[in-house]
Amino acid sequence: MRTIIEPFRIKSVEPLRRTTPRQREQFLEAAGYNLFQIRSSDILIDLLTDSGTSAMSTGQWAAMMRGDESYAGSESWYRFEHAVRALTGFRHVIPTHQGRAAERILFSILCKPGHTVPSNTHFDTTRANIESNGARALDLPIPEAADTQARISFKGNLHVEALENLIQAEGVSKIPLVMITVTNNSGGGQPVSMANIEAVRKVTRRHGIPLYLDACRFAENAWFIKRDESGYSELTPREIAQKMFSLADGCTFSAKKDAFANIGGFLCTNDSKLAEQETNLLILTEGFPTYGGLAGRDLEAIAVGLEEVLQPEYLEYRIASTAYLGRHIADRGVPIVEPPGGHAIYIDAGRMLPHIPREQFPGQALAVELYRHAGVRSVEIGSVMFADQARHELLRLAIPRRVYTQSHIDYLVEAILEVNERKDRIRGFAIVKQPQFLRHFTARFRPVM
Numbered sequence: 001m002r003t004i005i006e007p008f009r010i011k012s013v014e015p016l017r018r019t020t021p022r023q024r025e026q027f028l029e030a031a032g033y034n035l036f037q038i039r040s041s042d043i044l045i046d047l048l049t050d051s052g053t054s055a056m057s058t059g060q061w062a063a064m065m066r067g068d069e070s071y072a073g074s075e076s077w078y079r080f081e082h083a084v085r086a087l088t089g090f091r092h093v094i095p096t097h098q099g100r101a102a103e104r105i106l107f108s109i110l111c112k113p114g115h116t117v118p119s120n121t122h123f124d125t126t127r128a129n130i131e132s133n134g135a136r137a138l139d140l141p142i143p144e145a146a147d148t149q150a151r152i153s154f155k156g157n158l159h160v161e162a163l164e165n166l167i168q169a170e171g172v173s174k175i176p177l178v179m180i181t182v183t184n185n186s187g188g189g190q191p192v193s194m195a196n197i198e199a200v201r202k203v204t205r206r207h208g209i210p211l212y213l214d215a216c217r218f219a220e221n222a223w224f225i226k227r228d229e230s231g232y233s234e235l236t237p238r239e240i241a242q243k244m245f246s247l248a249d250g251c252t253f254s255a256k257k258d259a260f261a262n263i264g265g266f267l268c269t270n271d272s273k274l275a276e277q278e279t280n281l282l283i284l285t286e287g288f289p290t291y292g293g294l295a296g297r298d299l300e301a302i303a304v305g306l307e308e309v310l311q312p313e314y315l316e317y318r319i320a321s322t323a324y325l326g327r328h329i330a331d332r333g334v335p336i337v338e339p340p341g342g343h344a345i346y347i348d349a350g351r352m353l354p355h356i357p358r359e360q361f362p363g364q365a366l367a368v369e370l371y372r373h374a375g376v377r378s379v380e381i382g383s384v385m386f387a388d389q390a391r392h393e394l395l396r397l398a399i400p401r402r403v404y405t406q407s408h409i410d411y412l413v414e415a416i417l418e419v420n421e422r423k424d425r426i427r428g429f430a431i432v433k434q435p436q437f438l439r440h441f442t443a444r445f446r447p448v449m
């Protein structure tokens with residue numbers, strides 16, 4: 001059989017509430033045209049993020065019931081630590097309540113003013129945590145990534161030559177670590193090849209700079225390597241993931257993505273001295289090192305999720321489903337970041353709406369229109385999120401794991417194609433009010449007339 005099906009069935013359902021375009025216009029006005037400010041009950045299909053929105057399995061729910069909520073030495077912690085160690089091979093595992101807590105602890109120890117932290121592309125919280133410590137977050141994607149339409153494999157790769165040049169120019173002492181984000185979320189959800197991780201590894205090792213993976217979507221990345229990189233088709237996703245981690249000195253991880261958990265994360269390192277400093281900070285702000293701000297039941301859900309996410313049937317379905325959405329809109333004229341990535345489809349809103357200048361936020365305009373038209377929530381990844389650091393004006397349609405069915409995806413295709421048909425009538429936005437950091441969460445907008 002050729003049909004790829006969801007490798008699960010549904011036991012517990014959540015009803016979806018339909019609203020009318022007129023109601024949604026009112027919700028938009030009240031929210032200052034910021035979709036982060038809309039109530040989830042007023043949304044039909046929520047593609048704001050794939051983070052913390054996964055459906056958990058019966059295995060995860062069962063494990064949660066045995067959560068050991070002891071303050072110190074919890075059995076759940078030992079199961080969690082074992083699962084993380086067996087996967088990543090790192091010596092020290094530090095649990096955190098989510099990915100950005102791991103980032104904050106890591107960067108507040110390693111980053112000082114005058115430092116630069118290069119990455120293939122930093123995500124918003126990663127960038128903000130580096131910058132709030134006075135350092136510079138620098139994106140070094142491969143030049144081919146600049147063309148959203150180029151259909152090449154492993155478009156998430158880091159530009160190794162640019163990294164080498166940066167180290168020469170800045171000096172080793174100014175670069176406390178190098179990061180690789182797998183998959184490259186802000187760069188279109190594109191994967192990074194093993195060859196690229198190995199090449200970066202070579203450079204960082206030669207200069208004695210630690211290499212970290214921002215490993216949120218490690219399993220999806222491993223599947224792309226298995227599918228598209230020569231020499232890996234016979235390896236299991238788990239073996240590939242283990243090899244990816246073995247090339248790094250540490251990682252940050254949000255368990256809200258490729259661990260099917262609703263909350264959680266961790267920070268890993270092989271450096272014992274650093275681990276001690278990190279643990280001291282952890283106790284100060286997150287919690288004791290055997291729970292790190294999580295309940296014992298959360299640790300259990302993550303431990304099980306880390307196993308489940310590497311099942312080949314799941315990854316095959318996951319990547320095929322995302323590609324289906326991408327191909328069905330792109331082949332009918334909606335410009336997406338090609339080729340389709342792992343967890344999301346990114347519409348190139350700058351290209352789709354050339355009549356809206358970037359100062360009027362084409363990605364935001366498209367997000368608002370898609371909600372107004374079809375009740376679908378998505379997120380702008382462009383000048384609203386990254387101001388003048390934005391490389392493209394994108395609209396991200398992030399797909400929660402194991403949550404939506406094929407007919408939901410078909411509804412999305414129809415909605416996006418309908419919006420595309422009358423794209424000339426979409427207008428831009430101006431920002432009325434914004435905070436200093438991470439403005440996309442709380443900014444208010446008004447339509448430009």
Ligand code: F0G
Binds near residue numbers: 255
């Ligand atoms: N790194 C990457 C690549 C991410 O995508 C995220 C979160 C984080 C770090 C931070 O993790 O949310 O657990 O603190 N990305 C979510 C998203 C929010 O929608 O892409 P967190």
